[in-house]
Amino acid sequence: MILFLDNASTTKTFKEVNEEINNCFINDFYNPGALYNQGFIIKNKLEEKREYLKSLVGANGYKVIFTASATEADNLALFQVKKNTKIIISGGEHPAIYETANSLKNQGIEVVIIPLLANGRIDEVEFKRQMTKEVSFVSIMHVSNETGAINSIKELCSFAKMVNPNVIFHSDGVQAFMKIDTNLSYLGVDMYTVSSHKIHGPKGVGVLFVKDCINIKPQILGGGQENGKRSGTENYPLISGFVKAVEILSPTISSRFEKVLKSKKLLIKAFNKSNIEWKLNGDEDKDSPYILSASFLGVRGEVLLHMLEEYDILVSTGSACSTKKIGNRILQNMGKSQLEIEGNIRFSFDAFEDIDIDYLAEKVCECVKKYKRIR
Ligand code: PLP
Numbered sequence: 001m002i003l004f005l006d007n008a009s010t011t012k013t014f015k016e017v018n019e020e021i022n023n024c025f026i027n028d029f030y031n032p033g034a035l036y037n038q039g040f041i042i043k044n045k046l047e048e049k050r051e052y053l054k055s056l057v058g059a060n061g062y063k064v065i066f067t068a069s070a071t072e073a074d075n076l077a078l079f080q081v082k083k084n085t086k087i088i089i090s091g092g093e094h095p096a097i098y099e100t101a102n103s104l105k106n107q108g109i110e111v112v113i114i115p116l117l118a119n120g121r122i123d124e125v126e127f128k129r130q131m132t133k134e135v136s137f138v139s140i141m142h143v144s145n146e147t148g149a150i151n152s153i154k155e156l157c158s159f160a161k162m163v164n165p166n167v168i169f170h171s172d173g174v175q176a177f178m179k180i181d182t183n184l185s186y187l188g189v190d191m192y193t194v195s196s197h198k199i200h201g202p203k204g205v206g207v208l209f210v211k212d213c214i215n216i217k218p219q220i221l222g223g224g225q226e227n228g229k230r231s232g233t234e235n236y237p238l239i240s241g242f243v244k245a246v247e248i249l250s251p252t253i254s255s256r257f258e259k260v261l262k263s264k265k266l267l268i269k270a271f272n273k274s275n276i277e278w279k280l281n282g283d284e285d286k287d288s289p290y291i292l293s294a295s296f297l298g299v300r301g302e303v304l305l306h307m308l309e310e311y312d313i314l315v316s317t318g319s320a321c322s323t324k325k326i327g328n329r330i331l332q333n334m335g336k337s338q339l340e341i342e343g344n345i346r347f348s349f350d351a352f353e354d355i356d357i358d359y360l361a362e363k364v365c366e367c368v369k370k371y372k373r374i375r
Pocket of ligand 1: 008009069070071072074094096141143144145172173174175195196197205206
């Protein structure tokens, strides 16, 4: 049996979600833009799903723009930035924000990158120093996909608004959504990105929530779907599957949190009890319990990953999207040593899989020791 511990990269779709999608592909396949009645019915169902989603996640007062991924939603948010202005992002951002922000530099946009503290959260003192009234846009992720560090989005957003009431505050909530409280009205953000496949929904659906009072310009032009904000025929079956996943998950955020926290703590305890040299990248009590970023000193993370794979234990060496890039920008930003960066493994949990933590810890320690013996 496979022990899947890479749930931050993707998750298995729920059975109920698969059924919902299948059912829609069979019965509700009509184009929501078609003029005959079947199209009209799908359009109505789509609008019902949109409203239902808002009610499930506390997003009244927000528009829901369905996209094909969180990467697209992040891009759509950042491309709202006006030329010749100043923006703030953090050094911990996913490439969907980081690379997009960097690409804005050649439009005369000044991009300020707030460094991370050793615990993986953004340096709030530096944020407050840089957050002047000239800043037009801020994008700070809610939960780090590398370490699980949780940023204080509500506080950062209200500080930014106090300095510049016109600033647009966006947060990438991909690793937070359905895992911690992400009530948008409470957080006060202007825009928020989520991804379906990280929460047992299908791949191919992302959402950008946008405050009703903000008029965004589209990036994809065409038939004017999504109220003119994102053209392309809406994939009603996948959207419906995504909303089903949210419906299943939204009532159990705190119980799942507790369950996953137990697993994370047990694994930390087991590593501490063993005689392997390891370091936790983050803060055991403050980070998201869904992610445990560990550095096994003197070991190459990638080799360890493949050694664990021999036992059907699947982990990652950091976010899947950055495995093709050299080094680890996030851990570097946190001031980690080369040894810590090289030996990095990310375990990302899921509340629906019962994991034998003792077995997992035993195999990790066995592989670390074997690696060192061979070397
Ligand atoms: N933002 C964060 C924080 C992520 O972890 C990911 C995926 O790993 C993304 C954005 C991109 O999500 P998607 O795969 O839906 O494009």
